[in-house]
Amino acid sequence: MGNDSPTNSRHVATYCYQCVAGPDLLTVKVEDEVATQVEPNFAAEKVHPASGKVCVKAYGLIQKTYNPHRVKTPMKRTNPNKGKDQDPGFVAISWDEALDTIADRMKKIREDGLRDESGYPRLAASFGGGGTPTSYMGTFPAFLGAWGPTDMGFGSGQGVKCYHSEHLYGELWHRAFTVCPDTPLSEYIISFGANVEASGGVCGVKRHADARIRGAKRVQVEPHLSITGACSEEWVPIKPKTDAAFLFAMIHILLHEHPREKLDLEFIKHRTTSPYLIGNFGFFMRDPESRKPLVWDANTNKAVAFDTPGIDPVLESAFLVEKAVEEDADGKVWEHFDQRCFSSFEKLVAKFKQYTPLWASEICGVPAETIRRITIEYLQHARVGETIEIEGRVLPLRPVAIMLGKTVNNGWGGFDCCWARTMLACLIGGLEVPGGTLGTTVRLNRPANSRQASVISTRDGIMDYPMNPTDEENWVSRPEVRNANRTLVPLVANSPWSQALGPTHIAWMMQDQTPQNWPKPTMPALWFVYRTNPVISFWDTDSIAKTISRFPFTVCFSYTHDETNHMADILLPECTDLEGLQLMRIGGTKYVEQFWKHQGFALRQPVVKAPEGTRDMSWIATELARRTDLLEAYNKAINRGAAGVSLSGENFDFNLDETKAHSVEEIWDASCKAASAELTNGEETQGLDYFREHGYRMTPMSQLDWYLYPSLEDQNIRFELPYQERLHRHGKELANRLHSRGISWWDHQLEEYDPLPEWKDYPGIWEQALEKNFKIDINDFPFWLLTSRSMQYAWGGNADIQMIREVSRNIGGHGGVVMNSGKAAEMGIQDGDLVEISSPLASTQGMAILRQGIRPDTLLMIGQFGHWATPLAKTFNAPSINKLVPMLLDLTDSSGSSSDLVKVSVKHIRTPS
Amino acid sequence: MTRWALVADLRACVGCQTCTASCKQTNATAPDVQWRRVLDFETGSFPDVGRVFVPVGCMHCEQPPCMEVCPSTATGQRDDGIITIDYDLCIGCAYCAVACPYQARYKITKPPLAYGKDGKMRVEEYCEDPARFGVAQKCTFCLDRIDSGLATGLTPGIDPAATPACVNSCISGALHFGDRNDPDSNVSALLRENHHFGMHEEMATGPGIFYLWEKAHDKPDSDINPQKLASRGVGGVGGAAPWLQQHWDWRVTANFIGGGTGTGLMAAAAIASLFGATVMPFAVFALVFVLAGLAMVLTELGRPFRSMNVIFHPQTSWMSREALLAGPLCIAMVAAAWFDISLLALLAGLIGLGFLYCQARMLHGGKGIPIWRENMSVSLIVSTGLVEGTGAMVLISASMGAGVLGAMLVLILVRAWIWHSYRHNLAGNAPDRSIAVLGQYSTAFTVIGTILPFVLVIGGLMLPEISHILYPLAGLGALLSGWLLKYVMINRAAYTQGYAIEHSPERSAGSGGGAGAAPGWNGAI
Known part of the structure; x- marks a missing residue:
């Protein structure tokens, strides 16, 4: 070190939420006012599940702070022409000029109307990284809240880069926007492409490492040997996009190759809708008066309402129901008398008879015996019948779980995989119980901070869900935003997250093509972009770039020059991670493996002084509110809790004066006081100074809150499985609504509203879509191209950090296209050769990286690269899958997502000298 | 006498490079200088493939080849086993670097900048240490932390302030540090409870990094990993295979x-x-x-x-x-x-x-x-x-x-x-x-x-x-x-030794480890 004895050395506590698997706590060593090192926050060892540690990405924040490529002053575009080939001609301007220019535009928008002639918001905003930008944008959400309708549906990765099916169906079935095993108790995990060691954050990595050393076994089912596959006991190289077949065969094995007693019959009978009887029209048979679903009671030998006390529901037999009704779509009711019918469970058993291991083996490329052995191991480790006491409450112990990764649980087949995984948990009684399959957060249900509080029973004895209406009266017939989330996807609900979970690519696609009988596509009059770079991170990135270049006015909060802000009109440089001030909620149960035994708040605070020309996001938000005459509404939003904590409560009131503009410190001081009060029931009200010194404040949380089962048991509620009666009805109603308006282009998606899933040729869907849309022979594209996250880069937006680039290269696969060594040898390709990868959409070139750990029919490109404007990253010449994957309606499932995989060809270009 | 040792649990390591990054910052090493890093090995061939992440760096050997060859006596060995380099004595001949079978030593003649001609970062300016230019450098086991920690009554490997930065930062719990000669230390317990190996043990350097690969059990030695070294010669990536030495031009x-x-x-x-x-x-x-x-x-x-x-x-x-x-x-x-x-x-x-x-x-x-x-x-x-x-x-x-x-x-x-x-x-x-x-x-x-x-x-x-x-x-x-x-x-033709593992780790306690690998080698060493 230059200075052996720094005169001024201190550690500053802050948090890192660069990836969805956070937030985590850290400290930064500051010597003579220079941030020199990131270190764990050892003080948090007792409260943080990963002992106060952060992953490699956090260490990149030092270079992020001092990166010479930073934008350090507001800038405006001088070249009116936009495009990849156009020099934006950015010139420095003052903050006043930048903010006034934006405010004038916004005021004009308010004059013209917040929505345009098509009914779409004139203001749009895109944020990246699975919601993580919220932890950095200060009070900007309060500004948007004050503004009114904002289109946040222009995706930058959502749907194709996320666990989309899990987000939607997980929330429906067990309040599980994200799903994870109860790893600390788990004994056996089957992971279909989930890459927890790369993307599960420090909590995931630590817990799984502990589990391995404890003796837990994990089987990784995935076409390539990922980091997670490496750390698993067994790797099963399955054919891409055939996971549903494997899972269906597992259900078959449990139902048809094992006696029923091996399953958790009590759970199936009482905690699922398995005994509910199904009528001829595919809906529950209901009591004609109460309209409650009927089950067959073994005690009285008749059909009774599911919640009749003291009954013993029968799972299997043919039942003759004296009198019942079925509630079809749109209020249509069918009456039945002496109707013979079957239970949901029987429907399941019958349907899955066809899905034998032998059948699956041909689809998956995995021997039937392997599928059978893994299923038996799953069953054996489930310990059906055993219990565990957690904080005085006896709960079932089922230490097995099935995890699904990206590409498995989004796009076509995603629903099937999510359903099958959840069903497999139900069959052994392992859903939301210790050791089993858990949800860790809610994003669509409310309240946002408690999964348990959202557990409210419907008349049908299942959990209520904020489904978007599909009945004629309430259906959102005119899309509220350009991706039409509430119109097309009932499951996407209507929370602040719902727009980002709609079919976000449709917002882009419809800029070029208006579907039949649909509002005219319009561009947003002003588009805010924060911590995202959709020109790199979405799919069909070339067309995204072209679309963005047509947007009339784009404002990018910019750290460095990048591919999206290349098309911007104004660049606003914000204080970065180690320079801004913000309080956020931590702990409790959050994304992925973030379930703690504590919950509370942490402060992100300036570790070092920000460059002169940059500004804190909360300052920017306040200034925009002031200059657009929205200050009062903005302050109200903050007081309400739009910045993360409500400033008043039962025993406290730190509300801001709504008429004044407040400094950044005033806002967060009030937030800190409110947070302290919230955690102590108003007893303590420490402010910003306390949080600056300590970094965080926590309060213990019951481990019982990790599990949803107690809430269901207490209220006698059932998991809505196996039969999807509710979704089936919504699907039919949605079809009626769309068809009545002459819309048939969503029909393929409507087929997915089957009450029980049915295998479709999912790889074939991709192949046929490519053949149909590109008029190609799919045999000319013999490889599947996949992508995978890496811990060094995932969600980080850190491609321009040299240190991250340097250390990531220690791990094989970065920067090229990974290919099976044997297959490469057949094709005369050597390690390091330049190859061209072509999809029907586009071509890219990159270095061949030869590995044994990948199927011969599969290629892999790690991360998201292909930069052409971002400093440093543009020198990588790393190929990216994103350029090669086409955006097609045919590849969009009913939830509005797709998977980032595509068929490609490989051509040898040259061997480097 | 204290003998500091690093224990790397191969069962836990996920190759995340957090230790690499932490080391780089703590020791302010220049771009592409990595005193600590984690390698990415493959073992076997499709479809029976394994992948192992292996932290490497200076092994602080008992019989260090680097010290033997050092002509200036810059390389020394402390009583606690730490191999040191006196930057004021070193002439920068790099003989130690080619003598080290673990490729742990670096020599840079001028400070390469992370962003090259685009600018020197303030942190680079602050942390620059001219004494390191033109001389050999390598992992020190963060001896300044150890020494200052001991001086204030702390225990290296237990108290973070006295523990190497890589160990502190390790998110999977793979890295441990402690006194191998203290039977009650954390590392001694780990070495007792688990099977372990040292890298290139056949070279008799007495490496001070111990790799845990399997829980100790009662099986007779003959049953322990019968595949030992059987699959040497499979492919390797991420710098595990030998490369052409660049120290002597x-x-x-x-x-x-x-x-x-x-x-x-x-x-x-x-x-x-x-x-x-x-x-x-x-x-x-x-x-x-x-x-x-x-x-x-x-x-x-x-x-x-x-x-x-x-x-x-x-x-x-x-x-x-x-x-x-x-x-x-x-x-x-x-x-x-x-x-x-x-x-x-x-x-x-x-x-x-x-x-x-x-x-x-x-x-x-x-x-x-x-x-x-x-x-x-x-x-x-x-x-x-x-x-x-x-x-x-x-x-x-x-x-x-x-x-x-x-x-x-x-x-x-x-x-x-x-x-x-x-x-x-x-x-x-x-x-x-x-x-x-x-x-x-x-x-x-x-x-x-x-x-x-x-x-x-x-x-x-x-x-x-x-x-x-x-x-x-x-x-x-x-x-x-x-x-x-x-x-x-x-x-x-002067390819380095490269890296090898005697065993791949078990991925579930009790399942037993697997074959090792020596990327870039065909025969037994």
Whole structure:
């Protein structure tokens, strides 16, 4: 070190939420006012599940702070022409000029109307990284809240880069926007492409490492040997996009190759809708008066309402129901008398008879015996019948779980995989119980901070869900935003997250093509972009770039020059991670493996002084509110809790004066006081100074809150499985609504509203879509191209950090296209050769990286690269899958997502000298 | 006595590189200098493939090859086992770097910047340490943290403030640090409870990083991992496979060429002088060769102004010994040339042979390069020096008698036999690429260095009228082939040891570990 004895050395506590698997706590060593090192926050060892540690990405924040490529002053575009080939001609301007220019535009928008002639918001905003930008944008959400309708549906990765099916169906079935095993108790995990060691954050990595050393076994089912596959006991190289077949065969094995007693019959009978009887029209048979679903009671030998006390529901037999009704779509009711019918469970058993291991083996490329052995191991480790006491409450112990990764649980087949995984948990009684399959957060249900509080029973004895209406009266017939989330996807609900979970690519696609009988596509009059770079991170990135270049006015909060802000009109440089001030909620149960035994708040605070020309996001938000005459509404939003904590409560009131503009410190001081009060029931009200010194404040949380089962048991509620009666009805109603308006282009998606899933040729869907849309022979594209996250880069937006680039290269696969060594040898390709990868959409070139750990029919490109404007990253010449994957309606499932995989060809270009 | 050790649990490591990043910041290392890093191994072949992440760095060996070869005594070993480098003593010869079989040492001559010409970051400016330029550097086990922690009553490995940064940062719990000699320490417990290995244990360096791979169990030893080493030779990525050494460039080769040819020539001249030949001009040529070689190597030193430190370690360093002989050698050669006396020539020749032997042993001391550490490299370097010397003599003096020609041919034959034996010995004992490169050059070497001189000499005997052309050409062949040999051995085929694991870890306690791997190697070490 230059200075052996720094005169001024201190550690500053802050948090890192660069990836969805956070937030985590850290400290930064500051010597003579220079941030020199990131270190764990050892003080948090007792409260943080990963002992106060952060992953490699956090260490990149030092270079992020001092990166010479930073934008350090507001800038405006001088070249009116936009495009990849156009020099934006950015010139420095003052903050006043930048903010006034934006405010004038916004005021004009308010004059013209917040929505345009098509009914779409004139203001749009895109944020990246699975919601993580919220932890950095200060009070900007309060500004948007004050503004009114904002289109946040222009995706930058959502749907194709996320666990989309899990987000939607997980929330429906067990309040599980994200799903994870109860790893600390788990004994056996089957992971279909989930890459927890790369993307599960420090909590995931630590817990799984502990589990391995404890003796837990994990089987990784995935076409390539990922980091997670490496750390698993067994790797099963399955054919891409055939996971549903494997899972269906597992259900078959449990139902048809094992006696029923091996399953958790009590759970199936009482905690699922398995005994509910199904009528001829595919809906529950209901009591004609109460309209409650009927089950067959073994005690009285008749059909009774599911919640009749003291009954013993029968799972299997043919039942003759004296009198019942079925509630079809749109209020249509069918009456039945002496109707013979079957239970949901029987429907399941019958349907899955066809899905034998032998059948699956041909689809998956995995021997039937392997599928059978893994299923038996799953069953054996489930310990059906055993219990565990957690904080005085006896709960079932089922230490097995099935995890699904990206590409498995989004796009076509995603629903099937999510359903099958959840069903497999139900069959052994392992859903939301210790050791089993858990949800860790809610994003669509409310309240946002408690999964348990959202557990409210419907008349049908299942959990209520904020489904978007599909009945004629309430259906959102005119899309509220350009991706039409509430119109097309009932499951996407209507929370602040719902727009980002709609079919976000449709917002882009419809800029070029208006579907039949649909509002005219319009561009947003002003588009805010924060911590995202959709020109790199979405799919069909070339067309995204072209679309963005047509947007009339784009404002990018910019750290460095990048591919999206290349098309911007104004660049606003914000204080970065180690320079801004913000309080956020931590702990409790959050994304992925973030379930703690504590919950509370942490402060992100300036570790070092920000460059002169940059500004804190909360300052920017306040200034925009002031200059657009929205200050009062903005302050109200903050007081309400739009910045993360409500400033008043039962025993406290730190509300801001709504008429004044407040400094950044005033806002967060009030937030800190409110947070302290919230955690102590108003007893303590420490402010910003306390949080600056300590970094965080926590309060213990019951481990019982990790599990949803107690809430269901207490209220006698059932998991809505196996039969999807509710979704089936919504699907039919949605079809009626769309068809009545002459819309048939969503029909393929409507087929997915089957009450029980049915295998479709999912790889074939991709192949046929490519053949149909590109008029190609799919045999000319013999490889599947996949992508995978890496811990060094995932969600980080850190491609321009040299240190991250340097250390990531220690791990094989970065920067090229990974290919099976044997297959490469057949094709005369050597390690390091330049190859061209072509999809029907586009071509890219990159270095061949030869590995044994990948199927011969599969290629892999790690991360998201292909930069052409971002400093440093543009020198990588790393190929990216994103350029090669086409955006097609045919590849969009009913939830509005797709998977980032595509068929490609490989051509040898040259061997480097 | 305390013996600090790092325990890396291969079962836990996920290759995230958090330790790498943390080390880089804590020690302010320059871009591409990684005192700690994690390698990515593959074992087996599709579909039975494994993948293992292996933290590496300075092993703080009990018998450190780096310290043995260090000519300046800059590399030292503390009582607690930590291997240190005194940046003020180090001359930047990088001998330690090529002697380290773990490729743990770095040398940078100027501070490369993370963003190059785009600007020096404030943090780079603040943390820059000029004392590290041009000298060897490597992991210190964060000894400043250990020492300051101990001074305040903290326990390294337990208290973060006294623990290496890599261990503190490790998110999976794979890295542990502690006193191996304390039976109650954390690391001693881990080593008792688990099976472990050290990297390249066969080299008897006593590495201080211990790799846990499997929970200890009651199985008899014969049952423990029956596949041990069975699959050596599978592919490797992420820097695990041997790479061509970059520490000694052509300037070092020039020293081996100058020294070998010069001393070989001096020895030949000395012998010839016994038969009445003049010492001049051979001693002058010999002197020029030796001095040119030394001058070249001087420019390669990171700290040439401290080059005299090279003589500080004659106890074990063959580089020190070579340096100590350089002065007497030059004086003796000057004297032999000046006085043209056979006795002085013999003295110079003898010292020269000593110098040549030192050079040969010096190369052999580069334990991190398998083709150097092969024992026959010593006789190969000595024999080729003598071949080059006689070849140079033949080249310089076209009228040489049959004795020199004959000696040259005999030496060529000896060298050819040694070359054959050397390559034979290397089979299975050197990285695949080393063997392949030596094989590629072998034909040229044999044709130029063995067949051609014989053909030309025989041609000269049969066609005496052009023997004055053919003999020098034969000498030239002998000479150039030796230079080619050294160039190939040092700059083309000198692949590092690379990394190897004896076992891959079990991925579920009780399941047992699997086969190891030595990427880039085909045979057993």
